[in-house]
Amino acid sequence: xxxxxxxxxxxxxxxxxxxxxxxxxxxxxxxxxxxxxxxxxxxxxxxxxxxxxxxxxxxxxxxxxxxxxxxxxxxxxxxxxxxxxxxxxxxxxxxxxxxxxxxxxxxxxxxxxxxxxxxxxxxxxxxxxxxxxxxxxxxxxxxxxxxxxxxxxxxxxxxxxxxxxxxxxxxxxxxxxxxxxxxxxxxxxxxxxxxxxxxxxxxxxxxxxxxxxxxxxxxxxxxxxxxxxxxxxxxxxxxxxxxxxxxxxxxxx
Amino acid sequence: xxxxxxxxxxxxxxxxxxxxxxxxxxxxxxxxxxxxxxxxxxxxxxxxxxxxxxxxxxxxxxxxxxxxxxxxxxxxxxxxxxxxxxxxxxxxxxxxxxxxxxxxxxxxxxxxxxxxxxxxxxxxxxxxxxxxxxxxxxxxxxxxxxxxxxxxxxxxxxxxxxxxxxxxxxxxxxxxxxxxxxxxxxxxxxxxxxxxxxxxxxxxxxxxxxxxxxxxxxxxxxxxxxxxxxxxxxxxxxxxxxxxxxxxxxxxxxxxxxxxxxxxxxxxxxx
Numbered sequence: 001x002x003x004x005x006x007x008x009x010x011x012x013x014x015x016x017x018x019x020x021x022x023x024x025x026x027x028x029x030x031x032x033x034x035x036x037x038x039x040x041x042x043x044x045x046x047x048x049x050x051x052x053x054x055x056x057x058x059x060x061x062x063x064x065x066x067x068x069x070x071x072x073x074x075x076x077x078x079x080x081x082x083x084x085x086x087x088x089x090x091x092x093x094x095x096x097x098x099x100x101x102x103x104x105x106x107x108x109x110x111x112x113x114x115x116x117x118x119x120x121x122x123x124x125x126x127x128x129x130x131x132x133x134x135x136x137x138x139x140x141x142x143x144x145x146x147x148x149x150x151x152x153x154x155x156x157x158x159x160x161x162x163x164x165x166x167x168x169x170x171x172x173x174x175x176x177x178x179x180x181x182x183x184x185x186x187x188x189x190x191x192x193x194x195x196x197x198x199x200x201x202x203x204x205x206x207x208x209x210x211x212x213x214x215x216x217x218x219x220x221x222x223x224x225x226x227x228x229x230x231x232x233x234x235x236x237x238x239x240x241x242x243x244x245x246x247x248x249x250x251x252x253x
Numbered sequence: 254x255x256x257x258x259x260x261x262x263x264x265x266x267x268x269x270x271x272x273x274x275x276x277x278x279x280x281x282x283x284x285x286x287x288x289x290x291x292x293x294x295x296x297x298x299x300x301x302x303x304x305x306x307x308x309x310x311x312x313x314x315x316x317x318x319x320x321x322x323x324x325x326x327x328x329x330x331x332x333x334x335x336x337x338x339x340x341x342x343x344x345x346x347x348x349x350x351x352x353x354x355x356x357x358x359x360x361x362x363x364x365x366x367x368x369x370x371x372x373x374x375x376x377x378x379x380x381x382x383x384x385x386x387x388x389x390x391x392x393x394x395x396x397x398x399x400x401x402x403x404x405x406x407x408x409x410x411x412x413x414x415x416x417x418x419x420x421x422x423x424x425x426x427x428x429x430x431x432x433x434x435x436x437x438x439x440x441x442x443x444x445x446x447x448x449x450x451x452x453x454x455x456x457x458x459x460x461x462x463x464x465x466x467x468x469x470x471x472x473x474x475x476x477x478x479x480x481x482x483x484x485x486x487x488x489x490x491x492x493x494x495x496x497x498x499x500x501x502x503x504x505x506x507x508x509x510x511x512x513x514x515x516x517x518x519x520x521x522x523x524x
Contacts (some may be wrong), residue, residue: 138293
C-alpha cells in the first residue's frame with residue numbers, strides 16, 4: 001500500500017519558539033493504517049498531527065525542514081478542543097456536519113448522505129436538529145468528529161478525540177476507526193488513553209521532546225497500562241505490559 | 254480553610270424548550286468529595302453552572318453554606334466556590350501564566366494567596382512566565398485549575414478536571430485534590446474518568462436525562478459491575494484487579510491495591 005503521508009527527517013519549529021517541536025521525525029502512514037501517537041504533554045504529538053496533515057506550517061506558521069510527502073486530496077483534523085472547530089454559521093447539527101461536504105461543491109444528495117452516514121457512525125443522529133452551540137462538551141466532540149468524517153478525508157488526524165466523552169461514547173468512537181481505515185483512510189490518533197488506542201491501532205509511535213523514542217506494534221509501544229503500573233509498584237517482576245488476566249496468571253496461589 | 258455544604262433542592266433548568274434538569278435534589282456535606290458522572294448530555298455541566306450563578310435555575314433553590322445562590326452574582330460566588338471549566342481556554346486571559354493564576358486572588362483582595370505555591374504544586378513553575386496560549390492545551394487546563402486553587406475556595410467545582418491530561422498531570426491533580434480534601438474543602442467533580450473517580454472521590458452521584466439516577470459511595474458503586482454495566486461503564490483498572498484477585502477490603506485507589514498486593518508471591522514465568 002502506498003503511503004498517503006511520508007515524513008523523512010522532518011524537524012518543525014513554531015514561529016518564535018526556541019526549540020523545535022518535532023526533531024528528525026520519519027514515518028509513513030498508508031491507506032488502511034491506524035497509527036497511534038503517544039507521548040506526555042508537550043512531547044509533540046499534536047504537532048505531529050498538524051505536520052502530517054499539512055496544517056503546519058501552512059496554517060499555523062513555523063519552519064519545516066526535511067522531506068514531507070502528502071499524497072491525499074483531503075486531510076481532516078479534529079483538534080483537542082472541539083468547540084474551536086464549529087463553523088458558527090449553522091443552526092443545526094445536521095447543517096454543521098454537512099457544511100464541509102457542501103463547501104466542497106458536492107451535489108446536494110451526496111452532502112445529505114455523507115452527513116447522515118457520519119451522524120449514524122458517531123451515534124449523533126438524535127442530535128441532528130439541535131443547535132451546535134447548545135450541545136454538551138461530549139456531544140460536541142462527537143459532532144466535530146462526525147463533521148470531519150463526513151468530508152471523507154484520505155487522511156484523518158484525531159487529537160485526543162474522546163477526551164470529553166463518556167466511556168460508552170468513547171468506546172463507540174474508537175470502534176468506528178478500524179472500519180473508517182478499512183475503507184481507505186489513513187488515521188493518526190494522538191491520545192493519552194493507551195488502553196483504547198491499543199485496541200484499534202496496529203502500529204504506534206511514542207514521542208518524547210519532539211523525537212520518536214519508540215515505534216512498533218501498538219500493543220508493545222502503548223504497553224504501560226494502569227494495570228501494569230500498579231503491578232510494577234507492588235513488586236511484580238517484568239516483563240510488562242500486563243493486563244488483568246495476565247496479572248491473575250502470575251499470582252502464585 | 255474548612256468547606257461548606259451545598260444544597261440543591263427541586264432544581265429545574267431549561268435551555269429554551271429543552272429541559273436539561275428535571276427536578277434535582279442533592280445535598281453535599283461540608284468536606285465531602287463527590288464525583289458527578291453520567292452520559293454526555295445528562296445535565297452534569299448545567300448543574301455545576303447553577304452552583305456558581307453562571308446560570309439561574311428555572312425552579313428550585315441552590316444554597317452554598319449560608320448563601321442562597323439566587324441572590325449572588327458570579328463574582329461574589331467566586332470567593333466561596335472555585336469553578337474550573339471543562340474548556341480551560343474559556344477562563345484564561347492574562348498575559349502570563351503567573352498573572353492569570355494571581356488574577357482571582359487579587360480581584361478578591363487576598364494579598365496572601367498562595368499563588369507561587371499552587372503554580373509549583375501543579376508543576377507549572379517552568380511555564381509561569383509564558384503566555385497561557387503558548388503552553389500546550391492540557392497544561393492550560395492546569396493553569397485554569399491553579400487560578401481556582403489560588404483563591405482558596407471552600408468549595409471546588411471541577412468540570413472534567415482530568416480530560417486530556419497525561420499521567421503525570423493527572424497524578425498532580427489527584428494529589429492537589431487530596432490535599433484540599435484533607436483541609437476539609439468540599440469537592441464536586443464532573444468526570445468520565447472512573448480511574449480518577451476511584452482516586453479522588455468518596456461518593457458518586459450519577460445523572461441521567463436531567464435527574465439523579467444513583468447516589469452511592471464510590472467503593473460500593475465501583476464494585477457493582479452490574480450497576481456500572483447499565484450505565485455503559487466498566488470498573489477502573491484498580492477494581493478490575495481487586496475483583497480478579499479477590500483482594501480484601503474492596504480497594505479502589507491504586508495505593509490501596511498496591512498495599513493489598515504487597516507480599517504477594519509472583520510467578521517468575523513470563524505470560
